[in-house]
Amino acid sequence: MARTLTLLGLESSCDETAAAVVRQAEGAAPEILASVVEGQAQLHAAFGGVVPEIAARAHAEKLDLCVEAALAEAALDLSDLDAIAVTAGPGLIGGVLAGVMCAKGIAAGAGLPLVGVNHLAGHALTPRLTDGLAFPYLMLLVSGGHAQFLMVRGAERFARLGGTIDDAPGEAFDKTAKLLGLTQPGGPAVEAAAATGDAARFAFPRPLLDRPGCDLSFSGLKTALMRARDELVAAQGGLHEQDRRDLCAGFQAAVADVLTEKTRRALAATGDDRPTAFAVAGGVAANATIRARLEAVAADHGLPFVAPPLSLCTDNAAMIAWAGLERFRAGQRDGFDLTARPRWPLDTAAPALVGSGRKGAKA
């Protein structure tokens, strides 16, 4: 019998505290009944990055308020839910623990089943929530904490084709902004400055393009930008506004080139296993230059390009409720022994990614 499922989802693995309610009648398009996201940017602003202890404490304080707000927005109470889904990793462990403990408390109190969700699976399954994509599809996740190419074959079947071996691209945008005295988060500030810059003035490297495969690296690019900045400062005693714009344009062009070429390779690597679409998620996918280049690669391969709306590309709990709903419908449940995991690769057959940045483990 077709069954309608309604799940509450919780997310607290980085610096957004979020709760959402998603409903799906079997075989029909899912509906987001509520999505509440409480950012912590102002709490971390003075420190130039996410401070894990401050994040964990804020999650513990805000989670139940976000749950109340999400249920009120959906006009539901706990008895209307079929299960509760929660991010159980990867991420900053204090925040993940706060979410898992909150979900266990609600599950125990309301007698609801519990479903642990991998945060990366939440991002990777979002195109099914927003656009109903059929498996398999190729996904590029590019955010402040993650960078990986995933072939998404099923709700729990992922093949990682490549990923960053050091920084995530959003992290590189943020560090670039910091080096140039621009505002945080760096992505939008660097993109705005790059709009009137000359991308050809500085010859920045295109890291790892000389090596086969789909792995990515951004830390060398950041170092090259720092050297170029230091040379200008030494020669002129400071940076002119146009220098900043040109540095940003050169940096953004290098990131765009690398992501474009690696996407080409990832699509070529799918071989006969033709994906139904190429999808992107993560804050960096908001960058108009990068997005246009990626869209063009998809078009060259005759594939639809899917970029969920930004509010669902960046960290949120609707993606967790949805990934939980997919698991729950497939009969998956977790017990009260569900653990919070700082690292949790989606593809356990692929070698571990070594990077672990400011925003926690990369996988």
Ligand code: KG4
């Ligand atoms: O997905 P997200 O909201 O959070 C996680 O990292 O999980 O991504 C945030 C990252 C930040 O590093 C931010 O600088 C970057 O995405 N970002 C951008 C742009 N907007 C946000 N990077 C480049 N261009 C943008 N327009």
Ligand code: ZN
């Ligand atoms: Zn994320």
